[in-house]
Amino acid sequence: MDSIENASKNLASTWNGSIAIKITAVTIWAIVVLSFILTVPFVSTFDESNKREYAWQQHQIEEMLKEFKEQELFNNKISNIENFIKNSDVLFYKINSKSDEIQSGYENINNYSLQSTIFTSSAEYNMYLEFPSLQRAALLERVKVGSSIVGFSVIFSLFLFWLNKKIIHKPFESIIEFTQRVSKGETDIRLNAGRGDEFGLVSKFLNEMLDTINDNQKALKLANVELKEEIQHRDEALAASQQKSAFLANMSHEIRTPLTSIIGYSERIRFDKAKNRDEEKHMLDIVLQNGNHLLHLINDILDLSKVEANMLEVEKKDFSIIRVVEHSRRLLNERALEKNIELEISYKLPIPEKIHNDAIRTKQVILNLASNAIRFTDHGKVAIEIAYEKDEDMLVIDIKDSGIGMCPDELDKLFKPFSQADVSISRRFGGTGLGLTISKRLVQLMQGDITVQSVKGVGSRFTCKIKADYDESDNSFITELSNDALLATEYEEPVEGLSLTGKLLLVEDTYEIRELVKAYIEDYGIDIDTADNGKEGLDLALKNDYDLVLMDIQMPIMNGKQAIAELRKQNYLKPVVALTADALTDHADEFTDMGFTEVLTKPIVINDLISSIQRYVNRDKNDDNNNVAEVENNEAEDKHESIVSHKTRSSQIEDNPQDDILYDLKIKYLKQLPDYVNDLQKSIDNNDMQNAQAILHQLKGISGSLGYNELTDIAIVASEHLYSGEFEEVDKQISLIKEYYLT
């Protein structure tokens, strides 16, 4: 409003300012000018009108004189005439007869005068009257007119000013104030649009305009938020893509490195390059070690896939945390010894004998965190302390190292997938950067959390808290640990020197896997029959009395699911273990719902297989019965890790001719490979995608089991492309097989 007031001060010169004042001014000017114009013609005739007025007054006086007798007039009985004269314009009068005379006022020669003689029945009068001069009369009339116009214009202008202010200025003022407030951002206010004039309409439209602006702003804000979210998602996706690219590059390194060892040493053994049996054993140790490393890597990737798909689950049971830690001790000790650092595991007692959570996942977390600590420590020691917080029912795993440590920036991205604190770290220390992500997620699933403290160059401390309820009715806490107790929990090899009796049916469509499994388990004293499809397996199982049936899932003629359904339908009550190559999703419940007793995942790990078989076939009488139970327990807990000692593997190879069998299988497989490829190509050409998928499945299974992992990968990729209908990509994969294996 200041600007308006300032503007009104300049009205005299700039014509900027209140419209109400302008309207008032213009109106009043018009009225004043018009008033003067209209008045001028009347004022110019004032002389004639005054003359007529004076003559009329003279005539009135004459008429009154006629009614008087001479004596009456001069005996002061003319009061009515005097009264009339007082109220008239007469300034001086003189009346005389033959005998007498009366006069009143001041005689002035400048006055307008009238004379007359009046004859009555009784007398004769001479009358002389003086009126104001015609010029002065006109002047006084002009004063009256001029003053009236000025007075009227002043009064009327004030009234008009008040009226305009009320009718025009006030609404304008409210609109101006409204627009000012809106311009300052107050978009919630509204004008009173109740007036029926233009201001009412303007107010209404301004309100509507503001509504529209508000709606648009809301839509704009929403769009902006969505856009920001999309940008954030895009950035995240780009970052994730970059991280995944880096991860893939790192993975390639992680996978190719052990593969190089496996392939290289396998070739050397195959072509008898070892100087003696000890060197050959050493080479086989390396091959097995690298194979296990690869398996561990693939398990990590699968776990991560489950993390990303929110499919990671924990299975809560009662378990001994000391047993889990001690099982991990040996593996960690080996790694610590390799790096020449000290590993210290301690328990802060009391600790419950059994806690309720997932033993396997707990062990996985401990191994991940402790392995990391060892990996990033070159000197000093890694200390693991296990404690129990009774108040919160939490298991506390505290892992300290004197390693490279991390700065705060590196800590921020520590638990993000595919990212190690520093890219160069993976080159220097190895690792995929998945362990912590998986561990964090696992611990969260176990109702806990991982916290980390670290100082660059000094070391790190990972504190993992896991919800660990215990049975209060039992209420048994370990308050003291003896060496014997710890040794009793140490990892024992389940398969060494084991002898089993029983009859087993293996239903597997792939010849190589059939032969491999057969070779693996025949050494344990088990009779084994084989079938190459579900139908044949069904017939054999119903005809013979097998202790156990091992059944593949994807098979021609009748698949494993159909076969188990048929078996259970016919009241077949013997155990049937499923063998599946699909490890991406957790199918255990699904398979057990179908009727399978247990599920084993390919590639087949001999320990898992034998452990599983042990549960369903008879053990040799010479074996220690107690050992069976312990083996089962240990195997169940170690199922995810599948960690097998090098010694065990070596002794198996040394004692058994399985390596020869494996070699024969590989040779046969490589000879059959061109037929597989040709069949695959024909199936694709004939648009028989079902058969093509079956062949790829076979290639995938056989190659994995015989150690041709690259071929397995190619088969997996080709299978995915075939499923997506990308036949050119399938052809490329077939070309790769031809290039690497058939030339």
Added chain:
Amino acid sequence: MSERHFRLIMGATLWIVLISSAYYETMYPLFVFSGVLLFEGITNMRLTKIINKIRFGKYTLDTEGDCCNLKWFNRIESERVLRFIVAGFVLIPYYVLPDVIWFIPWFVASMLILAGITNICPMVMFLKWSGLR
């Protein structure tokens, strides 16, 4: 005191002067009124300026614009010229065709009062439009 107030007072005074001159049949009030205005116009010692000088210690109304770089015509203040015009419009009708243009002093009085009320003076606007300061 602003020019607006002055115009209001000047208009009202002229109104009174015209009435008194007519009733007393004397030209002296008109001569005094016109004389004051002519004195202000010639000397530029305007009542408004003098009162402002007394009240605020400075000629607050004489600071408008920078007059130094203007031509002589543009340096003349419109308020000074207004005084000449008002004085002229008051005196001339009494000597030239008084029976015909007798209304002009009354009209001027009216317009001065209205200019004081509305703060819009057409004559000053015209003068400023024509180039005066």
